[in-house]
Every structure is written in structure tokens, then in C-alpha cells.
Amino acid sequence: MEKNNLIELKNVTLAFEGETVLDRLNLEIRDKEFITLLGPSGCGKTTTLGIIAGFLEPEEGDVFFDGKRINDVPAYKRQVNTIFQRYALFPHLNVYENIAFGLRIRKLPENEIHEKVTEMLRLVNMTGLEKRKINHLSGGQQQRVAIARALANNPRVLLLDEPLAALDLMLRKDMQNELKKIQKQLGITFIFVTHDQEEALSMSDRVVVMDNGRIQQIGTPKDIYNEPTNAFVADFIGESNILDGCMIQDYEAEFSGKRFACLDSGFAPGQKVDVVVRPEDVDIVPVEQGMLSGIVTSVTFLGVHYEIIVDIGGFKWMIQTTDEHHIDETVGLIIEPDAIHIMHKSEYSGRYGDYSTYSDEIDHLSDVEEDEK
Secondary structure, eight states: OOTTEEEEEEEEEEEETTEEEEEEEEEEEETTOEEEEEOSTTSSHHHHHHHHHTSSOOSEEEEEETTEEOTTSOGGGSSEEEEOSSOOOOTTSBHHHHHHHHHHHTTOOHHHHHHHHHHHHHHTTOTTOTTOBGGGSOHHHHHHHHHHHHHTTOOSEEEEESTTTTSOHHHHHHHHHHHHHHHHHHTOEEEEEESOHHHHHHHOSEEEEEETTEEEEEEOHHHHHHSOSSHHHHHHSSOOEEEEEEEEETTEEEETTEEEEOSOOOSOTTOEEEEEEOGGGEEEEOGGGOSEEEEEEEEEEOSSOEEEEEEETTEEEEEEESSOOOTTOEEEEEEOGGGEEEEEOOTTTTTSOOOHHHHHHHHHHHHHHHHHO
């Protein structure tokens, strides 16, 4: 076990009612890092959290904490605390007593409890609200009390299971910043579970992308976004145009009937590949200047930019641009070498890719609106 690895899961497998939920999962979590488990519902991220917490026991594989195997260590003896989506605060206790709860169970002296609760109130910006009843708090304030209560016991690790899901967008943004600040300030390991890609990218030191009980990719937010390992990751993290392609040779790929310079190498000449081009990395130019050309089929204004769907030979590309374009306009596209990312074919190839469905949905909504007029 590496020195800076605090938690290791080795070949962890778990099934519920005959269905595999975790499939030989291997994961290393470093001391003092903010790591996020990201994926769709049912991918195994909350189950992974449950195994680390001690609420669940793997059928196969081992869990290590600070170099020691802890498969048989019960949850209450682990140096881990969990914050759930529903904060599980005690409605009959005020803010102070909710935060003090775990300290009282440990039978700490009253002056130590007071000192710790005061420190936690300051940490989560709740000083002065210690006598407030739980049902008189906003969602954001309840969230802060849950964090304070979990941190009062000095855990080495804080597990957070979609803790911001119930908050509105502005409050979520505030709490994302707050959590990151608290984690840096305390220097403890945060393991965060979410299905929100933006949340994962903005908060994490590393992101673990999961699907079907397996880890698809682990990396920094930038790595995950810029260098997705397969079509699932590319599609799940942000918008992506994913095309069938072929490597002609190192640094040259063919897709959409044209050859393009790229920055990838190490593939066999003629090897079939998946090609990812992010919507913000495509430039729209006059037709005669374009490497590719197509017809605009949909334009959506999103404030900061337009989302434009362009049909190129039946494949619907999404392009994000600050320039306005119009439906039925013929446009050219330029794609620079560093905008093209080549991936090996995988079980996910062919499942994701173009924005035909997106355009159909827009058309359908327009039809509904016309019918209602």
C-alpha cells in the first residue's frame, strides 16, 4: 500500500438478489484528497460508499484503511462519518445538541463539547444559531448542521452521499464552494457521490467515473474531460460529438469522409476507432473555408452561447458558439488537431454519438407548441 493511500478497495464484488452491483472493483483513495464517485443511478457509487463506511460487506475482495484490512470492522469503529442526502438530523434537538450528539455518546467533558461545538459552528458559518430548532432552518442551514455534526467527531474520512441534491441551484453552488473550502481547511479526505458532472468537475481533486459496477476512468477533472477513455465517459462528462473513425497513421485520422491531423499515436494503421470532438472546439466558418460543411437544423440560445445542430451527411453535430446562425443555413466547420481525441473501440461504441434525438426532441416540442396555439 502506497504511503499516501488512506483507503484501498481490492477486487471488491457485491451482488443484490443475483445482480452484480460491484464487479471486481479496485480503487485507491489518497489521504487528504477530495475524490468524487460519479455515474448514473444504479452504477454502484453509493454501494461503494456503503462498503467504505462499513454498512455493507463485500462478498469478495478486501477493504484496507491505513494499511489494515477492515472487512470485519463494524461501521461505528471506523474513522469514517457519513452525510446522507436526507440529513437525518434530530428534530427534537436544537442546532447545538445535534452537533454535540456524537460527542455526548463518547461521554466527553462538557467544556470539551462546548469548545468543539463552538468551533464547528464557526466552521460552517452558523455561530449565533445554536439554539435554533431544526425545523426552523432552511435546507442550506440543515446541510451545514449535518456537516458540523459529522466533522465534530474528527473523522479521518467524510463520506457524502449526494448531499446537495435537495438544494436549489444557487444554494448548491454556494455549498459546493463551502465544502471544498472546509475540506482544504481541515485537511481530511472527502469521498463525494454525485450523478451531476458539473458538480464533480468543479469540486474534485480526482473523479472516478462508474458504470455497471465498474470503474470506467479515474483522473483529474481536466484529464476526464479532455482525455475520456471510452464513449461512455465522453458522453457522460459534458456534451460530445462521437464519430466512427479510422487511424490512417500516427497523427492522422479519417472520419466524416475526410482526413484530419490529430495529436494521437500508437494505433495500428487502418484501426477502427471512436473520435471525440467537443462542441466548443468546433469553429463555424463560411462554407468555402470549411474542412466539412453541413446544414443547420436547430438553434438554441442559452445566454452565454448558442447550441447549434448541424447535419453533415446525416450525422448531427452539436456546436457551441457565441455567433448567431439560422436554421437551413449552410455552414463550414474547422476542427483543429488538438480538438480531436481518438479512443479505442469499446462495449459503448455506437451507443452514443450524434444529436439526431436532440433535434427530433426540439422538432417535437415545436410541433406541440404549434398544436397548442
